[in-house]
Amino acid sequence: MTHRCFPNGLLTRRKALRLGLGALVGAKGVAYTGACAQRQNLFSTKNAPIRNFPVNEDTSLKELAAAKGLVYGAAGLLRDFDSNSRLIDTFVKECSILTPEWSFKWAAGNSLLRPSPTSFDFTAPDRIVEISEANNLLLRGHTLVWHSSLPDWFMSEANRYNAEHLMTNHIQRVVGRYAGKIYSWDVVNEAIEPDDGRNNKLRNSPWLEFLGTDYIDLAFRVASESNPQALLVYNDYDLYPDTPKGEAKRAGVLSLLEHLVAQGTPIHALGVQSHLKGDDLSFNPNKMRSFLADIASLGLKILITELDVNDRYLPADIEVRDRIVASIYEDYLSAVLDEQAVISVQTWGLIDSQSWLQSFLPRFDGLPLRPLPLDSNFNRKLAWNAIARSFNQCPERIYE
Numbered sequence: 093m094t095h096r097c098f099p100n101g102l103l104t105r106r107k108a109l110r111l112g113l114g115a116l117v118g119a120k121g122v123a124y125t126g127a128c129a130q131r132q133n134l135f136s137t138k139n140a141p142i143r144n145f146p147v148n149e150d151t152s153l154k155e156l157a158a159a160k161g162l163v164y165g166a167a168g169l170l171r172d173f174d175s176n177s178r179l180i181d182t183f184v185k186e187c188s189i190l191t192p193e194w195s196f197k198w199a200a201g202n203s204l205l206r207p208s209p210t211s212f213d214f215t216a217p218d219r220i221v222e223i224s225e226a227n228n229l230l231l232r233g234h235t236l237v238w239h240s241s242l243p244d245w246f247m248s249e250a251n252r253y254n255a256e257h258l259m260t261n262h263i264q265r266v267v268g269r270y271a272g273k274i275y276s277w278d279v280v281n282e283a284i285e286p287d288d289g290r291n292n293k294l295r296n297s298p299w300l301e302f303l304g305t306d307y308i309d310l311a312f313r314v315a316s317e318s319n320p321q322a323l324l325v326y327n328d329y330d331l332y333p334d335t336p337k338g339e340a341k342r343a344g345v346l347s348l349l350e351h352l353v354a355q356g357t358p359i360h361a362l363g364v365q366s367h368l369k370g371d372d373l374s375f376n377p378n379k380m381r382s383f384l385a386d387i388a389s390l391g392l393k394i395l396i397t398e399l400d401v402n403d404r405y406l407p408a409d410i411e412v413r414d415r416i417v418a419s420i421y422e423d424y425l426s427a428v429l430d431e432q433a434v435i436s437v438q439t440w441g442l443i444d445s446q447s448w449l450q451s452f453l454p455r456f457d458g459l460p461l462r463p464l465p466l467d468s469n470f471n472r473k474l475a476w477n478a479i480a481r482s483f484n485q486c487p488e489r490i491y492e
């Protein structure tokens with residue numbers, strides 16, 4: 093698949109990487125055409141993006157987003173907020189909304205919201221709520237029903253007789269406790285997996301196994317009863333690739349959402365996790381636009397929920413890497429932000445050193461990844477510029 097920015101569609105980014113990259117992705121010698129003329133600024137020299145970039149250094153991503161009716165934010169770990177006071181200041185500067193990476197999961201990292209089938213430990217989420225309130229950040233709750241991040245006891249204790257109570261009680265207690273404090277909830281996460289072979293493309297999760305296909309509708313109904321004001325979201329990943337798998341995933345998510353909307357499930361938005369890859373060319377802006385338009389036609393809003401760009405397979409040279417990562421941010425955002433139903437963009441982290449990818453999908457040469465808008469010294473990178481320019485150039489949201 094060709095990168096839309098290379099002339100005549102003849103040069104793939106992968107090919108460029110193989111061919112010795114510096115000249116090509118650094119692009120000093122490449123004749124860009126049409127839609128990509130502006131990209132030349134981003135690619136031309138190390139300082140060009142800042143020099144030519146029409147963004148006031150005093151501004152922030154949240155302000156640029158807000159100017160278009162968008163909400164920008166990022167995910168963060170409670171442990172990082174508690175150990176580095178600079179982090180919260182940076183969040184406050186750049187973000188309007190925060191998603192705690194661990195604190196609302198049943199179990200993640202050193203955070204255990206559900207120590208046992210009958211108990212809750214609200215210490216971490218309470219603290220996150222305190223931080224968000226003290227700093228005037230909106231909060232996203234992530235996530236209530238997921239096949240992953242379940243505590244060790246879950247598989248031995250949960251069964252088809254108690255799973256409904258486990259799930260509904262969890263939602264009532266957690267959503268109810270934070271009613272009025274959480275702007276939006278990822279009610280169900282990652283329920284579609286075409287590879288699992290079902291006609292409806294639902295994932296073989298314990299929730300499906302114990303409760304059957306209606307568990308998704310039930311989760312949304314209970315969440316809505318527990319907090320009628322929250323924006324209730326279905327969140328899923330790998331919706332962007334123009335591959336047979338991506339096609340199947342989009343089809344599965346679309347038909348799930350069609351079904352939920354048709355039966356009156358209180359669902360308000362699709363969360364599009366956007367874990368992009370620096371070496372992956374399988375993004376087709378038009379297919380993505382058309383998928384998002386289909387979602388919007390159901391009356392749903394769309395949130396870009398977990399945006400990052402993994403540079404693990406890109407060359408070690410930081411200048412080259414940062415340019416490719418920035419170009420991917422801009423290619424992606426310029427396409428998805430064309431859809432008016434997209435109301436929010438959130439990166440999965442703000443500071444490179446704190447990205448989950450550093451441990452989850454690291455580079456083979458051991459160099460730190462650079463997947464986020466700010467580097468490990470909290471400085472803005474080309475990725476920041478690319479996001480800023482995407483906000484600057486996207487259409488303003490019109491809210492009725």
Ligand code: XIL
Binds near residue numbers: 448
């Ligand atoms: C990841 C976190 O970033 C990690 O720190 C954690 O250990 C595992 O989960 N999709 C999701 C997120 O919905 O919850 C995942 O977050 C990343 C993929």
